[in-house]
Amino acid sequence: MSDGRVNADQEQEQNMVKPPVKRSLGLLIATYSCLFVGSIGSSLLSKYYFVHHGKSLWVSTWVQSAGFPLLLFLIYFPHFVFKTTTRRPFTRFTRRHLLAGVLIGFVLGFNNFLFSWGNSYLPVSTSSLLLSTQLIFTLLLAVVIVKQKVTFSNLNCVVLLTLSSVLLALGSSQDKPAGLTKSKYFTGFLATIGAGLLFALYLPVTERVYRSFYCYAMVMEMQLVMEFSATVFATIGMASEGGFKEMVHEANHVFTKGPTVYWTVAILVTVVMWQLCFAATSGMVYLTSGITGGICMTALLATNVIGGVVVYGDKFSGVKIVSTVLCIWGFSSYVYGLYIKMKKNEKKEKEEKAKAGYAGVDTVEDGGDAVVVEVEMGKVKDDVAAADDRV
DSSP states (O other), X not given: XXXXXXXXXXXXXXXXXXXXXXXXXXXXXXXXXXXXHHHHHHHHHHHHHHHTTOOOHHHHHXXXXXXXXXXXXXXXXXXXXXXXXXXXXXXXXOHHHHHHHHHXXXXXXXXXXXXXXXHHHSOHHHHHHHHTTHHHHHHHHHHHHSOOOOOHHHHHHHHHHHHHHHHHHHTGGGOOOTTOOHHHHHHHHHHHHHHHHHHHHHHHHHHHHHTTOOSHHHHHHHHHHHHHHHHHHHHHHHHHTTTHHHHHHIIIIIOTXXXXXXXXXXXXXXXXXXHHHHHHHHHHHHHSOHHHHHHHHXXXXXXXXXXXXXXXXXXXXXXXXXXXXXXXXXXXXXXXXHHHHHHHHHHHXXXXXXXXXXXXXXXXXXXXXXXXXXXXXXXXXXXXXXXXXXX
């Protein structure tokens, strides 16, 4: 690409209009809705596999990333079908981005394995609350990696959510499933904490990478690369246990619900739910920040706790009740603080526009005629990130 073309592209990016705050909030709400459905669905279905005698940790790991081809719809449909963006897919996706995606993907694959290991032993409710331990490490790593600003709002939320996990750990001895040895129970305990710590690293690292992206579509492209690498990692592990032949044997002779339910629910639907969860998580990180994405995901763990109690009959003791309340309290206080900040930023922006003497959208002069500058689909990060104060 010539220097002239590069300069022209850079000038076009600088001239792009900042989209309305309402549109930013709409995309943010849609992304969090997908995260809500994906997080709850993936958590419950992953346990469903083990409840009905699924035994392979590698199969459980593989389904968490094998749905990466579904991302092609999010990448190509906006450009070729809906015509909502003129940017061609994978434009400006550099070798550096590709290498980062591959490396992060292998780490994500190992994180998925640890989650499956812990999930095979622990109740859904316990596993969900344990995963919230990652939040304090997410904040610490975000301070180091992306220069995260520590505010009362995010610190209060992190403390409350972490305290809920500490309370759960103190009462964990009464939560061991019948017939499970202490060694396996604590293996699951440690594996789940390990998964939480790796995810704590994943969030600020991806935020750092996303800062070089200028539209939402690029985030999905990076997600595709990461999930492909994670799938390669899981496929290698599956091959060590007999590969897909072992899945066929498990479906026909081991899984108690039969092969039809195995392939449709335990595999296919689980694949879709996990992809929805991870894609929405990346979207949340891009639209806001790594710590906000972590807080939103951790808050959903309280819903997973209730789901585990309702669907699988997990014990809902006094410790879990207090832990769940702390989760909801911490997240609610953070969302309220974010809402107040967004309102202040919106008011400030309107005042600045009024002073500048324009109302509506930015324009540029082209041969004496005012033309509206093109808005790329998904370029909404600045508004929401400003509301989050890049905390």
